[in-house]
Amino acid sequence: MEITLDKHSANQALIKIKLNEADYQPKVDAKLKDYAKKAAIKGFRPGKAPVSMVKNIYGMSVLVDEINSILSESLNNYLKEQTFRILGEPLPVEKEDNSIDWKAQKDFDFEYKIGFVESVELPLDNKTKGTKYSIKVDDKLVNETIDNLKSQYGESTNPEVSEAGDNIYGDLKVIDGNFSKTLSLPTSKLSKKLAAKFIGISKEAVVEFEAKEVKKDEWSEAFGLSAEEAAEAKGAFTFTVKNINRTAEAELNQEFFDKIFGPDQVKSLEEFTEKVRETLQSSYDRESKVFTEEELKKVLVEKAKIDLPDTFLKEWLIRANDGKVTEEDVEKEYPIYANQLTWSLISNQIAKDNGIQAEHADVIEKTKEMIREQFASSGLGAQLEASMDVFVDNYLKGNEGQNYMNMLTSVQNDKVLAFVQEKIDLKEKNISIDEFKELLEK
Template identity: 30%
Template sequence: MATVTRESIGTLHDTITVKLEKGDYMPAFEKSLKQYAKTASIPGFRKGMVPAGMVRKMYGPSVFNDEVIRVASRQLEDYMKNEKIAIFAQPMLLPVNTKLDMNAPTDVDFAFEVGLKPEFDVESVIKGANLDRYKINISDGMIEDELGRIKRRYGKVDEQTEVTAKDNIIYSEYVACDADGNAAADAKKIEDTEELSKMPARLQDMLMGKGPGTSVVIRPVDVCTEEELTAFLKDPLKAGAEAAEQHYKMTLTKVGHLIPAEMDSELFEKVFPNRNVTNAEEFMTNLRNDLGVEFARLTGERLQNEMFELLVHNVQIELPVPFLKRWMREGGEKRRTAEEVDAEFGSFDHQLRWQLISDKLMQENGIEVSLDEIKTDIKVRVLAYFGLTTEQEDEAPWMESYLTKMLKDEKMMDETYRRLLFGKLFAFLETKFAITDKEIGEEQFFQLADAHATHHHHHHAH
């Protein structure tokens, strides 16, 4: 009779030993071998007519090994089911000392290492926390700035004979050269289009009053202040710090005067297609609402990050670290070295804690996503892409066949499933945490420390 014993070798780290007698596995082995004899195809013999001795000799050893391990694994599974043991990943088999020999069957011990899932408490961490939900105030100034940006973006450019004002658009090309402006024959020309006011101040002075066709030889370090230098090297020059002393020949190819777009139906349609915006007032309302939606998305994401970081760092969870490291070394597709495991363990630990916490919350609160919800979500998003609502689905007769195709796209299905699932989880958490609403200005909001930093300092020691 097979026996199973269990002993602890560390925190949440056990070995489970399955002891097999030959009577536990020989019948299964003989039966498998008979199956083999029926199907084995060996040249010179008709199917199913291969002599048993020959089958045993050719296939016996590998069938024997497979059967013994299969019987041991089944015993282990039954034991874990009966004892209700929840484990991480899968059991890791320890090296077997007994030699497996079908001609001399004996008792065999299989020892498996397992990492046990911990019990932990999420409730009290949620109860003890207080989070802020920000609402960004949309000032009239912000709307004016946004409107100015839009008018410039959709404006048109009139060509000019010379540079006359800060808001002129400068079309130019840069090429690396020597101090006299001689460039190598194969030197790469870098094209740039930029509003004059965005250029280094000294360069602006050099260009004022100049017309297309003019060239100047410059060194970034001469025309830039320290603050301007990094940005100028990166764009337009697309170069590193080593280029600061390099000479460049800059040639003005065209000067444009930007005429901002008018507030007319053409602009309304370009900025808000399919919304039937008819006047400036409606345009401004749409602008304000869209900005509100975008800010709500940003502040919502921040709240989610805060909930995530708070739970991951404050819920006390003991983990079987030595087991998990062994599993990372040997259990994955590719084997890792101990150094690789140590380097990756921090982020693995973070993910694992979140997985345990989120699984527990979803299980205990019945949070799940159905196939229908996934289909509906994909449908809504695809329609929105074409500017349609669900009411206008008749205008997309191809939708059914598109959905059928999407349901076979595992990556898309998985991403949609996870997004909806965690969306529901966070919506649920918002009803559980104490949350204070706070109004905040746009600048202040973007200056807040990120959620990770906020909660990281009271991380418990592992």
């Protein structure tokens, strides 16, 4: 057997495997003899058929199976000996139909495409700059949240005549055209001038207005139109009122406090306000942590400058998915895949170089945290903790064990990112909610 490697670029190569008769025939003969001992062939007692007859019947399939087995084992062993890191799976170079004469050939040549990276090098020191974002919840957000809760838990009524802030349910129609849509229109999200047309009206009233009176964002935020529908919104419209919905704000009393946080969790307006602030801060702390880590990944991916075998990986993704994706699908999604693959290479290398390992106990604890977050607002705290081990076990066994592997990878990423933040020049930056939203939109 002869195996050669032809590196035709910095990250792609061709592996050539040449087999001669001595490489496979002994195994083929042994397998045929074993078949002969067990074969039940008409006219012969079980195991008494001549090997020559068994060879005529099974020889071709045994030959193909043994050669494929030899190829697979030899290729895997060869790749394990290499210093570079294989990406995806080797792709057999497809030969023309009938290019292999299994009956007559004694020597066989096979070729495989591979994609790889030679090494991943990423020194972690103060030359690498990163930012740790911290979002500060201010009084404005706390007050807005309380106002929203008062509206959400307030009493709903259906008055005869509308007032400012009501939701008007009805039919929107364009006068010159076929467009129509039934919707609930929150007047609080309209400009003062347009909202005035919907104040002081009753059921079955018809409001007329021009598309130019509606601001661009109002088409989606108030009327609920899609981007395509908003782009086509022109000319005169009518809105026929079917119902008027009004929500009276809930009173800030003990009943309200109990609805939000559970019985007797807070017992005064001051405690309620502080609890809202703590809840918001906890939520934004998680969001800022995720955002910090994603931004840090971008920094490390850019610094590592890993040259992926893009052409090979795109072909591998198409062939590995066996007709389930098209070239267009791969081209569209490839940048996301490439970024995730690059980060995976970086994370694994940092973990290897620094002895970072995800332990089973870490997986269990992270899964518990995830489940607690999912049930945070359910009010089932005590019951949840009592059955936590069952929840954890069911989740980690789900998806044929893939949930466990995903959580293991997540734990390793957490540890790697925590390690990275200790080693690089990480500056803390306090930002407002509005600044955070602006960063997300970039």
